[in-house]
Amino acid sequence: MALVLFDLDNTLLAGDSDYLWGEFLSEKGLVDPAFYAAENERFYQEYKDGKLDIFEFLAFSLKPLSEHNMDELQQLHKQFMEEKIHPLISSDARMLVDMHRKRGDDMLVITATNAFVTAPIVQAFGIDNLIATEPEIREGRYTGKVSGIPCFREGKVQRLNEWLEARDLNLGNSWFYSDSHNDLPLLEKVTHPIPVDPDTSLAATAEERGWPVLHLHHAPPSA
Numbered sequence: 001m002a003l004v005l006f007d008l009d010n011t012l013l014a015g016d017s018d019y020l021w022g023e024f025l026s027e028k029g030l031v032d033p034a035f036y037a038a039e040n041e042r043f044y045q046e047y048k049d050g051k052l053d054i055f056e057f058l059a060f061s062l063k064p065l066s067e068h069n070m071d072e073l074q075q076l077h078k079q080f081m082e083e084k085i086h087p088l089i090s091s092d093a094r095m096l097v098d099m100h101r102k103r104g105d106d107m108l109v110i111t112a113t114n115a116f117v118t119a120p121i122v123q124a125f126g127i128d129n130l131i132a133t134e135p136e137i138r139e140g141r142y143t144g145k146v147s148g149i150p151c152f153r154e155g156k157v158q159r160l161n162e163w164l165e166a167r168d169l170n171l172g173n174s175w176f177y178s179d180s181h182n183d184l185p186l187l188e189k190v191t192h193p194i195p196v197d198p199d200t201s202l203a204a205t206a207e208e209r210g211w212p213v214l215h216l217h218h219a220p221p222s223a
Contacts (some may be wrong), residue, residue, distance in 0.1 A: 003169060004100045005160070005186070006127070007178035008111040008118055011196045012097070014217040015088040017121060018061065018113040019044045024080050025064055048199065050181060054112070054152045059144075062135050065116060066144035073142075077120060085121055092216045096177075097125050106169075110160060110186070112152040116142070131159050154185050177214065181205065 009016040022040035026033040039060055046052040065073065100107055108129040109122045115132040122130045136147040149155045164170060174190040176183070181201035187193040195206045196214045206213050213220075 001103070001173075002100075002105045002191075003171065003174045004105045004107045005174065005176040005190065006097075006107065006109045007176075007180065007183055007196075008109050008121065009113060010179040010217075011177055012093050012109070012125060012216075013085070013088045013121065014090055014093070015084075016044065016113075017085060017117050020084045021080060021117050022061065024076075024084055028076070028079075030067075030076075031064055047180075047182065050201070052152075052182075054150045054155075055146070058114075058133065058146045058150060062114065062142065062146065063144045065114075065135055065142035070140060073116065077116070080117075081120060081124070085124070089124060090217060094125070096214075096216065097127065100175075101126070105175075108163075110151060110156055112150065112156070112182075114146075131156075131163055153182055156183065156186050157189060160186065178202075187211075 006012050009018060019040060022036060025031045026036045026040070043052060043057045043060065047057075068076070097107065106129070107127045108131065109118070109125075109127055110131045111118050112133055114135050115130065116135055118132045119130055131151055133151045134147040136143045136145040149158055151159045171190055175192040175194060176187055176190040177194045177196045178187060179196050179198055179202065181199055184202070184205065187195075193211050194214055195202050195211055196216055197218045198206055198213060203213065205211070
């Protein structure tokens, strides 16, 4: 039995849930559409370029959560799942999860995207364990701030180490599926790093180190 870690956005999902949540809010008129769309695009590009200031991004992305009560947010998320997320859950991604489930592996999704956005998506895959960036909640409402360490880059490793220690587990027989060079700090820690439809930087690293590459959502690039 192995410990199998999955990134979520552009790995299990054929898209980025954090970016799409921002797009969804803009389309529903719940944020200033022009400003929010431009900032959403800027942060997404900075993430892809490896230049994202995670705290600046979280101040932006978590603020809308503070502007609605929990019931309103749950209704919005149901719409979001139907309109944006379910079309991005591919049969190949479900087959990958099912393969590890049949092997009896322990599965965990570990993602920089906040837990409000990601928890229902992870449930849709039938995975019980999630480590995500945690939005702060006080008196039953989101504050717009982050709670604890963001689950991003080295923060992913730190959050995972805390999770493992609490359960007396280790990475002795571990897999990690991810698309992004931002996840190199964790990919380098596991027994079996598996880039999935990797970005250009991660693809180069995979080739250099002889890591196997999985294509779930896109055909392999032509030689």
